[in-house]
Amino acid sequence: MRIIELKATVTASNDRDAAALRGELKSKGTLLINLMASPGAGKTTLLERTIRDLSGEFKIGVMEADVDSDVDALRAERAGAKAIQVHTGGMCHMDAGMTRRGLEDMGWEGTDIIFLENVGNLICPAEFDTGAGKKVMLLSTPEGDDKPLKYPLMFRESDVLIISKTDVAPYFDFDFDKCVERARKLNPNITVFRLSAKTGEGFEEWENWLRNAAAEWKGAKE
Ligand SMILES: Nc1nc2c(ncn2[C@@H]2O[C@H](COP(=O)(O)OP(=O)(O)OP(=O)(O)O)[C@@H](O)[C@H]2O)c(=O)[nH]1
Numbered sequence: 306m307r308i309i310e311l312k313a314t315v316t317a318s319n320d321r322d323a324a325a326l327r328g329e330l331k332s333k334g335t336l337l338i339n340l341m342a343s344p345g346a347g348k349t350t351l352l353e354r355t356i357r358d359l360s361g362e363f364k365i366g367v368m369e370a371d372v373d374s375d376v377d378a379l380r381a382e383r384a385g386a387k388a389i390q391v392h393t394g395g396m397c398h399m400d401a402g403m404t405r406r407g408l409e410d411m412g413w414e415g416t417d418i419i420f421l422e423n424v425g426n427l428i429c430p431a432e433f434d435t436g437a438g439k440k441v442m443l444l445s446t447p448e449g450d451d452k453p454l455k456y457p458l459m460f461r462e463s464d465v466l467i468i469s470k471t472d473v474a475p476y477f478d479f480d481f482d483k484c485v486e487r488a489r490k491l492n493p494n495i496t497v498f499r500l501s502a503k504t505g506e507g508f509e510e511w512e513n514w515l516r517n518a519a520a521e522w523k524g525a526k527e
């Protein structure tokens with residue numbers, strides 16, 4: 306497992322770089338998923354199980370973006386994915402140029418699905434297009450059902466909202482209906498899953514969504 310040190314890319318247009326990267330990935334049928342959430346929401350735990358469940362069907366890559374450490378990439382690698390750790394040089398998000406460098410260093414060709422576990426926070430990652438084909442966010446029940454009100458851009462930008470740690474929801478008075486209503490007010494098309502890595506709730510639905518998304522992405526490559 307490699308670790309690479311990155312600095313923010315200085316280019317005229319992140320959006321243009323992101324669109325170019327997305328086009329290259331699409332031409333090879335590789336679906337890049339930008340996974341975003343607060344620190345500790347359960348991103349790596351979600352990935353570990355997803356990799357174990359799906360690595361017989363798909364070639365899966367994981368790019369772990371953090372300010373420091375290699376723990377998450379080691380976890381993804383142990384679960385069976387091709388993994389790379391990128392250090393963001395203190396930056397709180399990944400941009401398209403950084404994502405391209407990480408992917409090239411990892412060797413992305415031949416993979417079906419690559420998860421980019423973005424730096425943990427609900428603000429900056431929502432502002433930067435990384436070139437991903439899909440954006441998936443997690444909100445864990447201990448964070449509270451009011452988060453769509455406080456971090457609207459993240460909810461607006463995401464294709465999928467995974468409400469994680471449902472097993473502990475009763476301890477945090479988490480109101481699922483209120484949370485989903487608030488999220489849908491910002492983004493009527495957002496797909497919502499309830500999921501627990503402890504009980505396994507929701508994994509079947511999430512993994513079926515992934516299967517469909519990967520197939521659609523490949524189908525559109527011509
Ligand atoms: N009860 C419960 N705990 C969970 C669940 N998913 C993850 N956790 C716990 O939450 C903690 C953080 O999980 P991670 O998967 O490391 O979270 P992360 O979002 O990758 O964290 P960062 O990469 O540091 O931002 C760990 O102690 C996990 O065991 C869940 O579904 N239920």
Ligand SMILES: [Mg+2]
Nearest residue numbers: 348349377422
């Ligand atoms: Mg993590």
